[in-house]
Amino acid sequence: MAQVKFGLIGCGDAGGFHVMSSKDNPDSSVRYVAAHDINDKVLARFSRLHKLTPYAELGKFLASDIDAVLLAVPHYLHASLAKRIAEAGKHILCEKPMATTLEECDEMIAAAKKASVKFMIAENHRFLPAHKLVKQVIEEGLIGDIFLGRAYEGAFVPSRVFLDADNWQFTFDKGGGGVVADQGCHKFATLNWMLGEVDKAQCWLGKALNSPPNKAEDSAIVLLRYKSGAMITVDVSSVTVHPLTNRMELHGTKGTILEDHAWENPVSIFSSHDKAQVKGEFYSPKVEHGVYPKYYLISAREEDAHFADCILKDQHPEFTPEQAKQAIAVTLLSYLSAKKGAPASMSELATIAKTKGTKSILDGLDRAIQRNYDAMHWT
Numbered sequence: 543m544a545q546v547k548f549g550l551i552g553c554g555d556a557g558g559f560h561v562m563s564s565k566d567n568p569d570s571s572v573r574y575v576a577a578h579d580i581n582d583k584v585l586a587r588f589s590r591l592h593k594l595t596p597y598a599e600l601g602k603f604l605a606s607d608i609d610a611v612l613l614a615v616p617h618y619l620h621a622s623l624a625k626r627i628a629e630a631g632k633h634i635l636c637e638k639p640m641a642t643t644l645e646e647c648d649e650m651i652a653a654a655k656k657a658s659v660k661f662m663i664a665e666n667h668r669f670l671p672a673h674k675l676v677k678q679v680i681e682e683g684l685i686g687d688i689f690l691g692r693a694y695e696g697a698f699v700p701s702r703v704f705l706d707a708d709n710w711q712f713t714f715d716k717g718g719g720g721v722v723a724d725q726g727c728h729k730f731a732t733l734n735w736m737l738g739e740v741d742k743a744q745c746w747l748g749k750a751l752n753s754p755p756n757k758a759e760d761s762a763i764v765l766l767r768y769k770s771g772a773m774i775t776v777d778v779s780s781v782t783v784h785p786l787t788n789r790m791e792l793h794g795t796k797g798t799i800l801e802d803h804a805w806e807n808p809v810s811i812f813s814s815h816d817k818a819q820v821k822g823e824f825y826s827p828k829v830e831h832g833v834y835p836k837y838y839l840i841s842a843r844e845e846d847a848h849f850a851d852c853i854l855k856d857q858h859p860e861f862t863p864e865q866a867k868q869a870i871a872v873t874l875l876s877y878l879s880a881k882k883g884a885p886a887s888m889s890e891l892a893t894i895a896k897t898k899g900t901k902s903i904l905d906g907l908d909r910a911i912q913r914n915y916d917a918m919h920w921t
C-alpha cells in the first residue's frame with residue numbers, strides 16, 4: 543500500500559498518540575519516520591522508543607525525505623512553524639487549536655495555499671466514529687431540527703501542569719488562554735459541524751485551582767446561540783476528577799441524541815422518525831469506540847489516515863482550515879463575552895479583527911476570571 547512519510551515536530555503527549563495510532567499497522571497509509579524537538583533529551587528518548595530518526599535541527603528535519611509534518615507544539619508556535627513547514631514544501635497536519643488569533647489562522651491558510659501543500663488541523667473530534675454517527679443521524683433527519691443541546695468535556699489534568707508557571711499549557715501568552723482555548727475548541731469544531739455557524743456567545747470563566755497569574759481559566763461555561771436558532775451550553779473543565787471524557791446532548795423536533803464517551807457504546811438515539819432503526823425507544827447502534835485513552839488512539843488513527851489519503855489522492859481534507867478558524871472564532875467570541883460580562887456577537891468580533899486585532903481580546907482577560915478556589919479543598 544502507498545504510504546505517506548510523516549515527520550513529527552513536538553515529541554510530547556499528542557505526538558505520542560499520533561505515532562502510536564499507526565505504529566504496529568503495516569497496512570496503514572501513515573508511516574512516522576522522523577522527529578524534531580527543541581528538547582534534546584525528549585527527542586532522543588521519543589525517537590528511540592518509536593524508532594524514528596531524530597533531528598535536533600529544524601532545517602535538517604525539513605530537508606529530509608518526509609512528505610508531511612505533524613505539528614504538535616505549544617499553541618503560540620503553530621502559526622510560525624506551519625509557515626516554515628509550508629515553505630519547505632511539506633504537507634501540514636497541525637494539532638488543535640489552529641492558532642491563538644484569527645490573524646494567525648489567516649497567515650497559516652495563506653502560507654499553505656502559496657506553497658500548494660495540503661493543510662489540515664488535527665481536530666480528532668471531527669474523526670471520532672461516535673461523532674461521525676451523530677452527524678449522520680442528524681443528516682438523515684432522525685432527530686429533526688435541533689433547538690437545544692449541551693456539550694461537556696472534562697479532563698483531570700495533573701495539578702502540576704496548572705501550578706507550574708513555566709509549563710506553557712493554559713497560559714495566556716503561550717496557550718492562548720485556558721480551558722476554552724484548549725478543550726473548548728474541540729466542542730466548537732464539533733458543534734459547528736453539526737449546527738452551522740455561531741451567532742452569539744455568553745461565557746463565564748473560573749479558576750477552581752489557585753494557579754499562578756500567568757495561567758488562565760481551568761473551568762468555563764459558554765452559552766452559544768447558533769444562526770439556526772439552536773441554543774447550546776458548553777461546559778469545559780481541566781480539573782474535574784475523572785478520566786478524560788466527553789458528553790453531548792442534542793434535542794430536535796423529532797428526537798434526541800445522547801452521547802457519552804465513558805460508555806462502551808457511546809451514542810444513544812431516540813427518534814419518532816419513520817426511518818428510525820427503533821421507533822419510540824432509545825437505541826444504540828454499534829460504533830467503534832473505547833473509553834479514554836482508546837478513543838484518542840482511534841480518532842488519531844482516523845485523522846492521520848484521512849490526511850494521508852488526501853495527499854495520496856490529491857483531495858481536500860474534509861475538515862477545512864476555514865472551519866478550524868471558525869472554531870477559533872468561537873473561542874475568541876467566548877473570551878470577548880467574558881470580558882464584557884455580557885453576550886458578544888460575531889459581528890463585534892469581526893469589527894475587532896478589522897481594527898485592533900483579535901490578540902487584544904486576551905489583554906486583561908485575567909480580570910474576567912472568577913476565583914472560586916478559596917472555597918475548594920483539593921488536598
Ligand SMILES: NC(=O)c1ccc[n+]([C@@H]2O[C@H](COP(=O)([O-])OP(=O)(O)OC[C@H]3O[C@@H](n4cnc5c(N)ncnc54)[C@H](O)[C@@H]3O)[C@@H](O)[C@H]2O)c1
Binds near residue numbers: 552579637664
Ligand atoms: N487532540 C487532542 O485531544 C490533544 C491532546 C493533547 C494535546 N493536543 C495538542 O497537541 C499540541 C501539543 O500538546 P502536548 O500536550 O503534546 O504538549 P507537550 O508539552 O506534552 O509537548 C510539546 C512538545 O513540543 C516541544 N517543543 C516546544 N517548543 C518547540 C519548538 N520550538 N520546536 C520543536 N519542539 C518544540 C516540547 O519540547 C515538547 O516536547 C497542542 O496543540 C495541544 O493542544 C491535542
